[in-house]
Amino acid sequence: MYEQPPAPGQPYRLPAPPMARPADVIGGLAFALLGLGALAFMPPLALGFSGAGALGCAIAMIRSRRGPAINRWLATAGIILGLVGLALAFLVMADFSTGYEVLRPS
Numbered sequence: 001m002y003e004q005p006p007a008p009g010q011p012y013r014l015p016a017p018p019m020a021r022p023a024d025v026i027g028g029l030a031f032a033l034l035g036l037g038a039l040a041f042m043p044p045l046a047l048g049f050s051g052a053g054a055l056g057c058a059i060a061m062i063r064s065r066r067g068p069a070i071n072r073w074l075a076t077a078g079i080i081l082g083l084v085g086l087a088l089a090f091l092v093m094a095d096f097s098t099g100y101e102v103l104r105p106s
Helices: 022-037 043-066 072-098
Strands: none
Touching: 022 043, 022 072, 043 072
8 A cells, every 4th residue: 555665775766657547448439339329310419429439538548648558549449430420420410400301302
């Protein structure tokens, strides 16, 4: 629990910076995938899930830069999937807002 003081003549070492926890990255990636899955059923919900996934993975990416990079590729994949989900959710919601008349062939 408590560290022992360094031996005389030895320099004091600072503790290691906090590492990105795997749960941060996995949670962000799960939210990004949920956002893509919810896209067909509820685009506003997909917008929230994708945004939360991209943000969570971006935070995990920033934390992984301070220490050893454990899951940097997972964080990158979560950010990309989250941004793709955000873009598709915006497109689907814009398509729904135009109404049926625009989608009907002329």
